[in-house]
Amino acid sequence: MRPEDLLRPTPEGLYCPPGDFHIDPVRPVARALITHGHADHARPGNTAVLATAETLDIMAIRYGEEFCQTRQVAVIGERLDIAGVTVSFHPAGHVLGSAQIAVEKDGLKIVASGDYKRSFDPTCAGFEPVPCDVFITEATFGLPVFRHPTGQAEIIRLIRSTEQFPERAHLVGAYALGKAQRVIKLLRDEGYDRPIYIHGALKKLCDYYQTQGIDLGDLRPATVEGGDKGVFAGAVIVGTPSAFADKWARRFPDPVACFASGWMQVRQRARQRGVELPLIISDHGDWDELTDTIAELGPSEVWVTHGREEALVRWCALRGLPARPLHLVGYEDEGD
Secondary structure, three states: OHHHHHOOOEEOOOOOOOOOOOHHHHHHHHEEEOOOOOOOOOOOOOOOOOOHHHHHHHHHHOOOOOOOOEEEEEOOOEEEOOOOOOEEEEEEOOOOOOOEEEEEOEEEEEEEEOOOOOOOOOOOOOOOOOOOEEEEEOOOOOOOOOOOOHEEEEEEEHHHHHHHOOOEEEEEEOOOOOOHHHHHHHHHHHOOOEEEEEEEEHHHHHHHHHOOOOOOOOOOEEEOHHHHHHHHHOOEEEHHHHHHHHHHHHHHHEEEEEEEHHHHHHHHHHHHHOOOEEOOOOOOHHHHHHHHHHHOOOOOOEEEEOOOOHHHHHHHHHOOOOHHHOOOOOOOOOOO
């Protein structure tokens, strides 16, 4: 069997003809296997969905209980048979519940990584290398310029800024699923025990993380009661990136604009967003993580998708490793 007979790109997303299922489809399909809960990978409207328990819960929180007709929990490491195709889910280290999906038939094994990272994240299971014949890797930060510091080092910078400017609120823009909870948990792990204020759009997901045993500490709504802005002096406020573009952000005293993203390594992006304190915290692998992962797995072939595909394909070619871009469309940088 050729790899393209087992998985192939289609307008709906990656499709497995012998198993008649799609992985992270961008359009509604009859049978969807979902790697994680970010909106560009997990869309409502599919008939049947197979995903980890956490991803199914997250989809229900984001889309409502009727996001699909039937759902099935994929237990990490468990092998399932779908029309003669063996599938299994393995930790991806991206966000809570994220998984790589291994697809096997007739001695051929392809691993679709979804989104992944290798750096430390106290809010989700770490990436698990899965030996395979073909590895499908993301390439969000697939350029040699992207080499990210540790999340702990960036959080220490944030804490030091709150100490240096105790009269100013620190507004941290972070994506609602994964990044916001990671920032909060990293703050707690570095000894920051003051209340952290959150935008209302984060509450349901933060509450869910708490139910999964991830202690985020004292979280309070970022609302101004009685017009007293002084309560936020020196405080950390976490909100969605879009929240900082509207009048919501203007309620806080002399705010320090922060943004947690791998893109904050690009100074122009930080300036365009008016970010005073860029925090280079990414939920995607940087260049070294991507190339080290490929080298560690040693697959016979690499397929590169959603991101800076050409540079990673070229890196593989220089090492005699067959590689090609998939040119899948519909995947954005929600969890960057």
